[in-house]
Amino acid sequence: MAKNEPKMEPPDMSGILFPLAGVMIMVLAVVIGNAQALFTNTSVQLEIPKANVIEADLEQMIPISIDKNGAYFYKDEKLNDVKDLTPKVAADQKKYAEEAGDPELEGFQMVVIRGDKSIQWGSVLEAIDAVKRAKCKRVVLAVIKKRG
Amino acid sequence: MARKPSITIEETQKIPINLGPFSDVTTSLVIMFMLSIPFLVESGIFITRSLAAKTPQMMQQAKKSDIKVNIYLRSDGTVMLNKEPVDPEQLPDLIPRLLARSIEKKAILTADAEVIYESVIDYIDMLKANGASDVLIMKRKAATSTEAPEAPE
Numbered sequence: 001m002a003k004n005e006p007k008m009e010p011p012d013m014s015g016i017l018f019p020l021a022g023v024m025i026m027v028l029a030v031v032i033g034n035a036q037a038l039f040t041n042t043s044v045q046l047e048i049p050k051a052n053v054i055e056a057d058l059e060q061m062i063p064i065s066i067d068k069n070g071a072y073f074y075k076d077e078k079l080n081d082v083k084d085l086t087p088k089v090a091a092d093q094k095k096y097a098e099e100a101g102d103p104e105l106e107g108f109q110m111v112v113i114r115g116d117k118s119i120q121w122g123s124v125l126e127a128i129d130a131v132k133r134a135k136c137k138r139v140v141l142a143v144i145k146k147r148g
Numbered sequence: 149m150a151r152k153p154s155i156t157i158e159e160t161q162k163i164p165i166n167l168g169p170f171s172d173v174t175t176s177l178v179i180m181f182m183l184s185i186p187f188l189v190e191s192g193i194f195i196t197r198s199l200a201a202k203t204p205q206m207m208q209q210a211k212k213s214d215i216k217v218n219i220y221l222r223s224d225g226t227v228m229l230n231k232e233p234v235d236p237e238q239l240p241d242l243i244p245r246l247l248a249r250s251i252e253k254k255a256i257l258t259a260d261a262e263v264i265y266e267s268v269i270d271y272i273d274m275l276k277a278n279g280a281s282d283v284l285i286m287k288r289k290a291a292t293s294t295e296a297p298e299a300p301e
Binding site: 018022024025029031048051052110115116117118121122123125138139141142143145 | 167170171173174177178181186187188189190191192193194195221259260261262263264265266268269270272273276277285287
């Protein structure tokens with residue numbers, strides 16, 4: 001009787017798994033390629049200076065970028081003047097406190113200044129001044145951890 | 149006479165595809181990605197505010213403070229430590245000794261506006277790595293670049 005039973009073969013999954021593996025590799029490659037943009041909340045590409053000492057993980061922050069030509073960016077928006085930073089940062093800080101439901105938190109959202117490593121220090125100082133005029137209490141200079 | 153194909157279409161469809169190399173490559177990519185995250189993702193160094201608006205009271209407080217390290221980076225490449233020119237290579241030895249005499253272990257860093265940002269970050273990093281609890285970023289007036297930096301807040 002057992003001889004008459006139909007022989008069970010495992011289903012051939014290779015037709016499904018082959019494209020699935022390809023898609024997985026593609027997705028992984030895209031994630032690796034865009035990792036920096038995913039973590040920094042901005043798509044402005046810069047050469048960030050490197051440092052050994054790391055003090056802050058950048059989460060829920062307001063990114064301000066300065067590219068190698070000295071142009072200022074608030075998130076992804078290019079600004080005509082560094083003075084335009086102050087009202088924008090102040091508005092975001094107010095929004096942050098309102099969302100948290102605690103007015104005392106105004107100014108406590110982290111502001112990250114992302115400067116290209118080749119720019120002049122004066123450009124960064126102007127950005128720090130503009131941010132401080134918005135009464136920000138937590139200002140961070142973006143760095144990437146040095147290897148080794 | 150028609151040549152008989154060595155493998156028919158039906159036979160090709162039955163050949164199992166070896167997914168081992170694919171999974172190896174994917175696993176390697178995941179591991180490489182995970183290991184490289186610290187070097188890809190931006191982190192930050194906290195700074196204390198520059199003095200856009202200083203007051204006489206702040207100046208008085210600064211004079212009374214116990215800040216023992218005051219570094220000034222000039223645009224010509226000269227590095228001044230407590231108003232004296234110093235070899236940058238000696239700083240990693242000097243800074244811990246000076247900070248040891250300070251209670252708050254704060255350091256002042258001033259730089260001319262023309263100094264390259266990367267070198268300022270290098271000095272902030274060096275100060276923090278050598279025990280400075282806080283690096284006060286100072287602003288210099290362009291016309292008085294040879295004078296002492298503005299006082300910390």
